[in-house]
Amino acid sequence: MKYSAPRGTRDYLPPYSTAMREVVRRASEVLESYAFLPVDTPIFEASELFVRSIGEQTDIVSKEMYTFADRKGRQLTLRPEGTASVVRAYLENGLEQLGVERLYYVGPMFRYERPQAGRQRQFLQLGVEIFADPGPEVDAEVIQLLMAICQAVGLTGLTVQLNSLGCPACRAGYSDSVKAALASRISSLCPECVQRLEKNPLRVLDCKVERCTDAFSEVPSIQESLCGACREHFESVRSLLGRLDIPFTLDPRLVRGLDYYTRTAFEVQIPGATGAQNAVGGGGRYDLLVEQLGGKPTPAVGFAIGLERLLSLVQSQGVDILPPGGKLVYLAATSAEGRARALELASALRARRVACLIDRSRGANLGKQFKQAGRMGARAVAVLGDDEVEKRAVAVKDMVTREQVTVPMERAVEQILAVLARVETPAGKVERS
Numbered sequence: 001m002k003y004s005a006p007r008g009t010r011d012y013l014p015p016y017s018t019a020m021r022e023v024v025r026r027a028s029e030v031l032e033s034y035a036f037l038p039v040d041t042p043i044f045e046a047s048e049l050f051v052r053s054i055g056e057q058t059d060i061v062s063k064e065m066y067t068f069a070d071r072k073g074r075q076l077t078l079r080p081e082g083t084a085s086v087v088r089a090y091l092e093n094g095l096e097q098l099g100v101e102r103l104y105y106v107g108p109m110f111r112y113e114r115p116q117a118g119r120q121r122q123f124l125q126l127g128v129e130i131f132a133d134p135g136p137e138v139d140a141e142v143i144q145l146l147m148a149i150c151q152a153v154g155l156t157g158l159t160v161q162l163n164s165l166g167c168p169a170c171r172a173g174y175s176d177s178v179k180a181a182l183a184s185r186i187s188s189l190c191p192e193c194v195q196r197l198e199k200n201p202l203r204v205l206d207c208k209v210e211r212c213t214d215a216f217s218e219v220p221s222i223q224e225s226l227c228g229a230c231r232e233h234f235e236s237v238r239s240l241l242g243r244l245d246i247p248f249t250l251d252p253r254l255v256r257g258l259d260y261y262t263r264t265a266f267e268v269q270i271p272g273a274t275g276a277q278n279a280v281g282g283g284g285r286y287d288l289l290v291e292q293l294g295g296k297p298t299p300a301v302g303f304a305i306g307l308e309r310l311l312s313l314v315q316s317q318g319v320d321i322l323p324p325g326g327k328l329v330y331l332a333a334t335s336a337e338g339r340a341r342a343l344e345l346a347s348a349l350r351a352r353r354v355a356c357l358i359d360r361s362r363g364a365n366l367g368k369q370f371k372q373a374g375r376m377g378a379r380a381v382a383v384l385g386d387d388e389v390e391k392r393a394v395a396v397k398d399m400v401t402r403e404q405v406t407v408p409m410e411r412a413v414e415q416i417l418a419v420l421a422r423v424e425t426p427a428g429k430v431e432r433s
Helices: 016-033 047-054 059-064 083-092 136-152 168-188 191-199 201-206 210-218 228-243 307-316 336-351 366-375 386-391 409-420
Strands: 044-046 066-069 075-078 102-110 122-131 159-164 248-250 262-269 279-285 300-306 329-333 356-358 380-384 393-398 404-408 422-424 430-432
Touching: 016 102, 016 122, 016 136, 016 307, 044 047, 044 083, 047 059, 047 075, 047 083, 083 102, 083 122, 083 300, 122 136, 122 279, 122 307, 136 228, 136 262, 136 279, 136 300, 159 228, 168 191, 168 201, 168 210, 191 201, 201 210, 228 262, 279 307, 300 307, 329 336, 329 366, 336 356, 336 380, 336 386, 336 409, 366 380, 380 386, 380 409, 386 393, 393 409, 404 409, 409 422
Parallel strands: 159 248, 329 356, 329 380
Antiparallel strands: 044 075, 066 075, 102 122, 122 300, 159 262, 262 279, 279 300, 380 393, 393 404, 422 430
16 A cells, blocks of 8 residues: 555655755744744644634634544644744743743644645744733834845845724724625625625625625725724724835725724735736734733734745745755765764764764765765765775865865864865855855
8 A cells, every 4th residue: 555645744855854944944044133032832722712813704714623522522723824823822831920021932833734836734823922022113023024034035026915904893893894795795705705794794705706805895994983992003003014125015905804894904916917916924913812811901913924935936036045055964985984084073073063974885986975975065074995094094185176185184174164264255265155
């Protein structure tokens, strides 16, 4: 019997896995410059956590969650998104009392969707959450952060879609406006939107069915329903984005796919990206969620990025995301004693965090070993042939300059590090770094 990865999942193999790690590394550097701290939460949680936070009428809860009962009959769900879990951890562990307000996570999420480009049933998500700051400045800051992460991995042509969903008071009035505007178009809506219109009218604006989106032309902008406080907050966010030179477009139909959002909602996109997968990531405020999950009233804001989609967009723009190579050392040997000394040398180099690979061909001549070193992209080759073993020496060859120097075994690490310290200039010359 042949086994294969379940539908909607994939194996992360080199060079894709290397590229993904580089994406996470670059993003983490940016996050640390914004003073975020890492957090990891369990892959599964009590189902009620997601139902209560995300919203029972959302597609995620109604159609996409992987839910199961454990041996004691408790309903558990593989996490479909990260915010609810982080809020639960924030409350359960008393992070507010510890002064921890900026958190980020990277990990797998699970949604039962139709697999397509940039969307899998198990996917990696990076997200950030900021607690206890109600000001518009932090809204602008997280949008700037999302843009900075995208730019750090090489994306260009980014735009921000921006909207305000108001507070519960604003939304109540706007929900009535949506229902009134679509009352005469119910026959044009898909069956799911007919149900949403009764239970959660704003959810219809998240529908992507063409006949529904055509009907939305009758729906007024939510900006017309904002209360004074929400309008002032949104105007401040827009002003701050302008001062940060972040381009944005107002999108009154942007509601995101989760019920917990309030006030600011945003999405970073690459217009013209192949297919419908032009959204890089997005988020917004969720000022009521901490209280809904049992905490005291606590403002919060954050965003999430699907890393597979991010990497797909990076590759579609022709960006080489693979980390710079040229630091591998290949150790070539022609005898058992040579391989033993190669192992000793490799241990000394690895203690200096130098990547090493010892030839395992056992009998291949040095010419073939050098060819293999070239295929592996080695910058330096340390040769421990019969002559070198007899003289207790190592021949170190720079695979770029082709220069080869033989040194005593005791100086081999020093010589190899000198080769690795050289960098190639655009003109092809080699200089010391």
